[in-house]
Amino acid sequence: MTARTRRAAVLAALVVLAAAPLVLNDYRSATLARMLVFALTAASLDLLVGVTGLPSLGHGAYFGAGAYAAGWVALHVTHSAPVTLAAALAMGAVVAVVAGSVAVRARGVFFLMLTLSLGEIVEQLAQSWSSVTGGSDGLYGIPPPEIAGIALADTRSFAWYVLAVFVVGMAALRCIVGSPLGATLRGIRDNEARMRALGYRTYHYKLAAFVIAGAIAGLAGALFAGLQRVVSPGDLGFGSSGAMLMAVIIGGEATAWGPCLGAAIVVELRDVLGPSLGGHGNLLLGAVFVAVVFALPGGLARLRRVAG
Amino acid sequence: MTPAGLLDVLGLRSGYRQGTVLHGVYLSLKPGRILGLLGRNGVGKTTLVMTVMGLVRPTGGMVRLDGDDLTGRRPDEIARAGIALVPQGRRIWPTLTVAEHLELAARHARGTGRSADDMYQLLPRLAERRRQLAGQLSGGEQQMLAIARALVTRPRVVLLDEPSEGLAPLLVDQIGAMIKAMAAGGVAVLLVEQDLHLAFGVADEIAVMAKGAIVHRSDTPAFRRDPATARRLLGIQA
Numbered sequence: 277m278t279a280r281t282r283r284a285a286v287l288a289a290l291v292v293l294a295a296a297p298l299v300l301n302d303y304r305s306a307t308l309a310r311m312l313v314f315a316l317t318a319a320s321l322d323l324l325v326g327v328t329g330l331p332s333l334g335h336g337a338y339f340g341a342g343a344y345a346a347g348w349v350a351l352h353v354t355h356s357a358p359v360t361l362a363a364a365l366a367m368g369a370v371v372a373v374v375a376g377s378v379a380v381r382a383r384g385v386f387f388l389m390l391t392l393s394l395g396e397i398v399e400q401l402a403q404s405w406s407s408v409t410g411g412s413d414g415l416y417g418i419p420p421p422e423i424a425g426i427a428l429a430d431t432r433s434f435a436w437y438v439l440a441v442f443v444v445g446m447a448a449l450r451c452i453v454g455s456p457l458g459a460t461l462r463g464i465r466d467n468e469a470r471m472r473a474l475g476y477r478t479y480h481y482k483l484a485a486f487v488i489a490g491a492i493a494g495l496a497g498a499l500f501a502g503l504q505r506v507v508s509p510g511d512l513g514f515g516s517s518g519a520m521l522m523a524v525i526i527g528g529e530a531t532a533w534g535p536c537l538g539a540a541i542v543v544e545l546r547d548v549l550g551p552s553l554g555g556h557g558n559l560l561l562g563a564v565f566v567a568v569v570f571a572l573p574g575g576l577a578r579l580r581r582v583a584g
Numbered sequence: 585m586t587p588a589g590l591l592d593v594l595g596l597r598s599g600y601r602q603g604t605v606l607h608g609v610y611l612s613l614k615p616g617r618i619l620g621l622l623g624r625n626g627v628g629k630t631t632l633v634m635t636v637m638g639l640v641r642p643t644g645g646m647v648r649l650d651g652d653d654l655t656g657r658r659p660d661e662i663a664r665a666g667i668a669l670v671p672q673g674r675r676i677w678p679t680l681t682v683a684e685h686l687e688l689a690a691r692h693a694r695g696t697g698r699s700a701d702d703m704y705q706l707l708p709r710l711a712e713r714r715r716q717l718a719g720q721l722s723g724g725e726q727q728m729l730a731i732a733r734a735l736v737t738r739p740r741v742v743l744l745d746e747p748s749e750g751l752a753p754l755l756v757d758q759i760g761a762m763i764k765a766m767a768a769g770g771v772a773v774l775l776v777e778q779d780l781h782l783a784f785g786v787a788d789e790i791a792v793m794a795k796g797a798i799v800h801r802s803d804t805p806a807f808r809r810d811p812a813t814a815r816r817l818l819g820i821q822a
Contacts, residue, residue, distance in 0.1 A: 456691070459684045466677040473637055473671075474737060475663035475692030530679075 290443065297435040305431045306503065309438040311543045313499045315536035316445045318523040320492035325521065326530030327453055328485045329465030333388055334375065334395025335493055335520050340512020341398060342368040342494025347415040347501040348408065357421035357428070361441065361498045368494015369487050371398060376486030380479060395517050402509040414508030421502045428502070438499050445492050450532065452488060461485050462530075519546065522561065526568045528575025537576055589614045590650055590772045591636075591667070591741045597644035598635040605631040607796040608645060613741060613772035618763060620787030620804065621776045622818060628796040629776045630672055633743040637669045638662045649741065664692055668739035672746045672776075674730040678719025682710055682729060685718055689733040703732040706765070724755035731762055741772045748779040760786045784808060792817045 293312075297305045317339050324330040342364035349363045375394040382390050402409045409415065420429045421437065428434045452458050463471045464478050471478050501507050510516070519542055527538025542561060550557015572578050589612035599605040605628045613619055623629050634640040636647050638659040647654045654662050663669075677685065686700035693699075704711035707728050713721060718729055727747055734742055744763065748756045756779060763786050767773050777783040783790065783804075790807040792800040800807075800817055807814065 456687060459680060459688055460691075462679055463677050463688055466679060467675055469639055469659070470671070470675050470677070471688075472659035473639060473663055473669050474689050474733070475660050476688075477658070477660045 290439075293439055294436065297432040302431040305435045307543065307548055309431070309435045309499075309503050310547065311540045312435075312438045312442040313496050313503060314520075314523065314543050315539040316442050316499070317493050317496040318520050318527070318535035318539040319446060319449050320489045320496065321520050322524050322529055322531075322535040323449060323452065323461075323485055323489045323492075325524050326535075327458060327465065328461040328482060330380070330482065330485070331388055331521070332379075332391040332489075333514070333517050333521060334379075334391035334393075334398075335489070336512045336514070336516030337375065337395040337398035338368040338372050338490035338493040339497040339500070339516065339520070340402065340507070340509075341371040342497025343501040343507040343511055344402065344409055344415065344497075345494065346498035347418045347507045350418050350421065350501070351415060355419045355422040355427065357423045357437065357502075360421055360502070361495060364494045364498030364501075365491045366494070368497060369491035371494075372487045372490020373483070376483045376490070380482040380486055392514065392517075395512070395514060399509050399513040402512060409509070412509060414506060414511075415501075416506040418501050418505045418507070420505070421498075434503065438503065441495065441499055445495055446536075449492060457481070457484065519561075522565050524575075526565060526575060528577030531575065531577035534575050534577030541576075591774075592648040593632075593636060593645070594648065595645035596632070596635060596642055596647060598631060598640050598642045600631075600640070604643070605796050606635060606645075609793075609796070609798055611774075611791065611798060613774055615740070615772050616767050616770050617789065618767045618773040618775055618787045620783035620790045621774060621793060622778075622780070622783060622790060623793035624819060627793045629793055630745055631796075632793070633669060633671075633745050633774065633776060636662075636743060637667060639669075660692075663737065666738075666740035668734035668737050668742050670730050670734045670742065670744045670747055672749060674723075674726045676718040676721075676726050676729055676733075678717065680718055681715055682718060682721070683714040685729055685733050686736050690736045693736060693738045700736055703736055706762075707732060723750050724752070724758070727751060727755070727759060728762070731759070731766075735766060739771060741774070742766060743774045743776070745776045746778060747775070748777065748782045753781075756782050757785075 296308055300308065321332065321335045324332050345367035346360040346364040349360050379387055379390045379394060403412055420427050420434065422428070428437050460471070460476065460481050464481060468478050523538035523542045524535045525538070526541055527536065528534030541564065545561045545564060546557040549560065553560060568575060591613040593609055593611035596609040597604060597606050609632055621629055631640055635642050638657055642655055649665050649667060652665065654665060686703060690700055704714065709725060710728060710732060713725065718726060721729065731747065747759050751759065760782050763773060763775060775783060775787055787804050790802060790804050791798050794817060800813060
């Protein structure tokens with residue numbers, strides 16, 4: 277696919293996404309918004325997993341921290357969308373700096389377990405710091421965000437708001453992947469020792485990837501808080517992190533749109549089809565995950581490469 | 585051995601969990617000179633270059649670059665001090681393009697010297713393939729890229745670990761010409777080699793390693809005039 281056809285395909289996809297809330301009912305529009313939120317989170321995780329080679333099992337912590345920050349600001353300070361987004365972005369980055377400065381010193385399975393542990397610590401913090409987080413009840417009654425004094429209370433306008441933030445977040449991630457920093461991260465993934473032998477202090481670059489991914493996940497968390505109007509400790513625990521990693525692997529790591537496709541599939545199977553299957557959405561999701569791992573080790577994005 | 589070179593290795597000891605590999609290596613490299621390091625498999629040649637580069641931690645001895653003690657420093661500090669490694673097996677990044685390789689390598693380049701554009705002029709084949717993924721290059725092109733990647737860092741010392749490995753004779757000659765060119769530019773070169781044709785063709789001096797130590801050092805012509813020593817130390821007909 278040439279750069280021109282790729283641009284045309286992206287533009288066409290954006291037009292379809294922008295037009296979708298006009299024809300979809302409220303439930304499907306909300307599902308689309310949820311897919312976009314989860315897609316942005318999965319894409320941010322892919323910066324760690326696919327681009328840098330750091331398979332994190334604690335990404336829900338940054339997403340959840342962003343959601344809590346946005347929810348708390350909306351409840352206690354202002355509903356202004358730029359402020360809640362900025363608070364969530366900053367909180368995701370701060371939590372990622374703290375967790376990343378410990379985690380990126382480790383490698384392989386130790387890194388995986390450290391990220392899992394750090395995620396669990398953040399979840400426990402959300403459970404126990406009741407005066408700020410609402411404890412096990414979480415934060416509820418979060419008001420919808422406002423832009424220029426207009427509350428995005430209806431599903432359609434909220435879906436467009438989510439799409440706009442999704443586009444900005446994805447554009448930022450694509451710019452980073454295509455930049456010299458992105459090339460450095462891919463170099464670290466492919467051969468870290470070689471990068472060090474070229475003068476790179478790889479710890480700093482891995483930490484930078486961690487913080488960027490955490491900040492974007494936090495941004496997605498703000499969208500989630502505005503969409504669900506409630507944030508609870510479960511949103512930043514292992515279940516959330518595991519689903520994000522599954523989305524990346526199902527869609528195809530280190531691909532431009534694979535994690536987004538994977539996220540849409542996870543939301544559809546778990547949240548849309550799940551209730552009609554007697555709550556067995558996770559079982560179906562697990563079966564799909566196993567099938568993709570064995571039949572398409574590079575994820576669904578590999579289908580296009582095979583076809584091409 | 586009197587340390588008086590640009591790079592001095594003094595009684596260097598290192599190894600892995602399984603045991604000590606280097607048992608006190610003494611070596612000295614001078615600017616513009618090529619030292620060919622020969623030895624049978626498993627005597628510690630690769631461990632030596634990895635230890636000098638900081639990728640294996642030394643347990644004793646000293647590595648000095650122009651008088652500065654680099655012993656135990658991190659690989660990134662050693663690279664920025666002016667030592668470059670062309671590792672065995674090339675170790676290129678398969679998912680990065682040729683251009684990205686040279687851009688990444690040049691980011692921490694010291695002072696003035698060869699740039700990526702100079703490399704493209706020197707190696708037109710790389711220029712033709714600058715947008716191609718390195719994993720799609722031939723073995724010879726990958727080796728040229730590995731050497732070019734080291735040179736754009738503008739090193740004072742280059743450590744080459746078996747650059748001829750797996751290459752056709754014609755390509756080995758081209759690699760040899762590149763090594764001579766880098767030495768002509770004032771770089772001190774340590775060439776670890778199994779290919780005697782390449783080592784004898786480019787090296788000013790030959791050192792032989794055995795059991796983790798340097799056991800012989802002489803000018804290349806003198807070494808070639810002494811086939812009995814070569815047979816005794818290397819087990820081959822030089």
